[in-house]
Amino acid sequence: GDSVTQTEGPVTVSESESLIINCTYSATSIAYPNLFWYVRYPGEGLQLLLKVITAGQKGSSRGFEATYNKETTSFHLQKASVQESDSAVYYCALGVGGSALGRLHFGAGTQLIVIP
């Protein structure tokens, strides 16, 4: 089936250090799924952080980057220098479905704690 596996949290990083949260996926219902990273700040709903719908492409937002790698079925999230305000829970998601059916499969989420 379709599924997502990501780094188990919590992940603790000092401010200004680099970050990588691993995400790998399995897509059996669709050859080229869409890939997303969502972020959930405390007390808020999920927000779309970035998306990539073409294999081999990179998405970026707010200093975060992720590259859609179909060969390794991965979509790792990276940031060169984290800030305390990046503390949140990050979810990798796989988008599948046809023209009407659309659904997302989420990873378990990775809590990021940035120490000032």
Next chain:
Amino acid sequence: EAAVTQSPRNKVAVTGGKVTLSCNQTNNHNNMYWYRQDTGHGLRLIHYSYGAGSTEKGDIPDGYKASRPSQENFSLILELATPSQTSVYFCASGARGPYEQYFGPGTRLTVL
């Protein structure tokens, strides 16, 4: 501003009671979704809808019903709430296809 809103934001219910969670979207999206989020499980899909009048079972529909009376509104109904349904519930809307979804702020439900 287009948005997804949920009510109530917090709810305490008793075991065996009926709970209705409401969701409204102004994105004019055809698809709407209900998820629950529990530590270690990410978001799990309960029910979804392709449009007014339609509801479909997601991955964990047992114990839940859904209602989509209009394009804008999608409700999740717990007829007989149980403590195992204590969770945070998120509603989302999305366009047709495997595209991003837009989420509400969540409802924290506690069943005692």
